[in-house]
Amino acid sequence: MSNASPARAGAPAREVPPAWLALLAGPLSFGIAGPSLILPDAARDLASTLGAVTWIVTAFGWAIAIGTPLLAGLHSHQGLRRAVLTCAALVAVGAVLVVSVPALPALVLGSAAQGLGTAGFTTIAMSLTRSARSMGLVTASLATVGSAAPLIADLAAQVLSWQAALALPALSLLAVPGVLRHRQDDPAPRAPFDPVGAVLLTAVVTALVFVPHAWGVAGAAAVAGLGLLVLHLRSRPDGFVPVSIVRAPVFLLASGLAFLLAAVNFGMIYLLPALLTGQAGWTSGQVGAAILWPLLFGGLASYGVIAVTAKAPVKAVALLFPGLAAAGVGLACLSASPAVLLVAQALTSLAAASGQGAFAARAAGAVPDGARSTAMGQFNLCYLLGAAFGPAIAAALAG
Structure with missing residues (x-):
């Protein structure tokens, strides 16, 4: 495993304290499990059906699925600082949308933005760990927050509002200053970005997400996309999905x-x-x-x-x-x-x-x-x- 990159030439390498990494990753679980008890309140206030408001959760799930490889690629090709700030912007914009705009399209869009950002945060946190204990703390934070998320979100909805409860993934933003303060970019040159590989992988992931719901069409799309991705790997072995x-x-x-x-x-x-x-x-x-x-x-x-x-x-x-x-x-x-x-x-x-x-x-x-x-x-x-x-x-x- 590589050592942490120096903050400046000649400075000693510094590892990000595991607690910051756990805080960066853990709040993702609020977006997965948190809405389970508050969706009926959202449906009532939006004068909508429960089935319709579940798109808030579906959008988050789709976003973390595609955001995980995409934001990992951004980290790999553009460096830590740009990746962290991009994720922070996505989470912040998403939180503002779900808190301030009580309309289903805005809530779905805001949930998706938070999903993209927190997916990137989680991948970054795991890539910065340098020991089994650090990795264990990161994954334990995800599981622990996920188990308590429904009750915490329900409490937040009672004290504040159900819209505020949907913004709980934004707690990950508290870790951004600590992560950037302790870990800087590696100045080594990076391979050019592979847009074709990114598009193909996004298509495959999107198809796989829908396989349980429409296995025939989605399965065929996933197989076709995977075949094209394999062919692409032969021409770009160092591309978005390295060989x-x-x-x-x-x-x-x-x-x-x-x-x-x-x-x-x-x-x-x-x-x-x-x-x-x-x-x-x-x-x-x-x-x-x-x-x-x-x-x-x-x-x-x-x-x-x-x-x-x-x-x-x-x-x-x-x-x-x-x-x-x-x-x-x-x-x-x-x-x-x-x-x-x-x-x-x-x-x-x-x-x-x-x-x-x-x-x-x-x-x-x-x-x-x-x-x-x-x-x-x-x-x-x-x-x-x-x-x-x-x-x-x-x-x-x-x-």
């Missing part, structure tokens, strides 16, 4: 397992409320309070698990975390007891949160130093796609 990443077996294994763990965890999050309501007769409030604890456990405990497994061989973690996820799924299939179901959720949450950090560190270490930020963008993209596919797969199984 050095595609040809790194450890990177591919880590990214694939991250996708799998995210799909299992978010599938369980989708299924568990229905199981608890149907089998135990719990109310939605009881279910929400109960699920909070296994999710918090997974996020908080993952930091220690990542630190303990930091020096473990790739094969060991490749068996450990999928094994934990499989154990969780097995428990959920074998028993309808609320206590067992909550333990199952705790296992899948721990597997996903720990696996994200552990596999991210190994994925970053498997590629050349110059491709680190791009690799983190591609890795996070795989994890986010798993988060999108999990609920859709769970819904198909439940149906």
Whole structure:
């Protein structure tokens, strides 16, 4: 791994304190999980349907999916300062829109802008980590904020407004001065930007996001786009998707397992409320309070698990975390007891949160130093796609 770049010629390299990186990345989870309890209020005040206002969340999800590789590419080709300031501008503009304009088109646009910016922040934070503990703190912040986000957003809506609750991802802006103060750009020359590669990857990602909802058309579009991207890689091996990443077996294994763990965890999050309501007769409030604890456990405990497994061989973690996820799924299939179901959720949450950090560190270490930020963008993209596919797969199984 490369050392932090000096702030000026001859100055010692400085690593960004992990706490700043965690603050930079963690608020992304507010945009994913935060709106779940406040969307009915938004629908009422906008005189709209609940289905229509869910486009606020859909726009955020699409934006973080495409923003992850795009902003990672900006970081790789234009440097840290320009990437951080671009992300900050996107988040700030998005927050202003959702707070000040109570109209659905503006809310959707503002949510998308925040998604793009926070996706870039998260990839930058992960690319700046220089130890397993730092990576673990970053990924633990994402999981921990995600578990508490619905309750925090609901409280913000009661104290301020539901529009203010939609702007919670903007808390990531608090970390920008600290990150820029501790880490400066690498003055080394960068390869020219690859617009064709960026467009092709964006098209593939967009198609993949819609595969769970329209698998025929979206699947065909994804395959076609992927084929064109592979052909493009032959002419631009150092382009938007460097060949050095595609040809790194450890990177591919880590990214694939991250996708799998995210799909299992978010599938369980989708299924568990229905199981608890149907089998135990719990109310939605009881279910929400109960699920909070296994999710918090997974996020908080993952930091220690990542630190303990930091020096473990790739094969060991490749068996450990999928094994934990499989154990969780097995428990959920074998028993309808609320206590067992909550333990199952705790296992899948721990597997996903720990696996994200552990596999991210190994994925970053498997590629050349110059491709680190791009690799983190591609890795996070795989994890986010798993988060999108999990609920859709769970819904198909439940149906």
